[in-house]
Amino acid sequence: MRLFVSINPDGDTKRELANKADEFLSGLNHTQTTFIRQERTEKLHLTLFFIGEVSEQRIDDIENALAIALHKDNTGIQLFTDQIGFLPNPVHPRVIFFNLGGDLKKLFGLHEKITREFNGIGIKQEKKFLPHITFARCKNKELKFTKTANHNLKFRIEFFAEKISLMKSILNRSGAVHTEIAAWKI
Numbered sequence: 001m002r003l004f005v006s007i008n009p010d011g012d013t014k015r016e017l018a019n020k021a022d023e024f025l026s027g028l029n030h031t032q033t034t035f036i037r038q039e040r041t042e043k044l045h046l047t048l049f050f051i052g053e054v055s056e057q058r059i060d061d062i063e064n065a066l067a068i069a070l071h072k073d074n075t076g077i078q079l080f081t082d083q084i085g086f087l088p089n090p091v092h093p094r095v096i097f098f099n100l101g102g103d104l105k106k107l108f109g110l111h112e113k114i115t116r117e118f119n120g121i122g123i124k125q126e127k128k129f130l131p132h133i134t135f136a137r138c139k140n141k142e143l144k145f146t147k148t149a150n151h152n153l154k155f156r157i158e159f160f161a162e163k164i165s166l167m168k169s170i171l172n173r174s175g176a177v178h179t180e181i182a183a184w185k186i
Helices: 011-026 030-034 056-070 104-120
Strands: 002-007 036-038 044-055 077-087 093-101 132-138 157-161 163-172 173-184
Touching: 002 056, 011 036, 011 093, 011 132, 011 157, 030 036, 030 044, 044 104, 056 104, 056 173, 077 104, 093 104
Parallel strands: none
Antiparallel strands: 002 044, 002 163, 036 132, 077 093, 077 157, 093 132, 163 173
């Protein structure tokens, strides 16, 4: 089973993010949007740690590691976004996302605690942690973005993260389906 740990913004924040994603994408030309798949509103999240494929027998170990990492931290994290980012770069993006700001010291501290506990049970993270919320994926590696008016879209969306979730991801033709397995107050 494919797992990850995430912060899932509340429904109002997800709708606000989806509206801003719509606004950005509407400023692109038809050739660009043909190769872009926008994430569904309910899937918008911040991945704290991508676990990957694990056997169902590992879930108890994973949940125990998360409980240890989170046992003292129950005050939440204030976050915001006011920028759109592109990976690997804005000319040939594969991912279009909302870059996150706010209490990043606390967010990185939370990520470090989770990483330490997961390393203790043999789960490693391959990629460097970059706080963001993906809202679109580019399906064509050859797609070349040109600067649009919406590249510098002005906005600020704030939200308060109160819990983290252990999520299961099932891949299918229409994209991944995410299901919460467990949650902890932060």
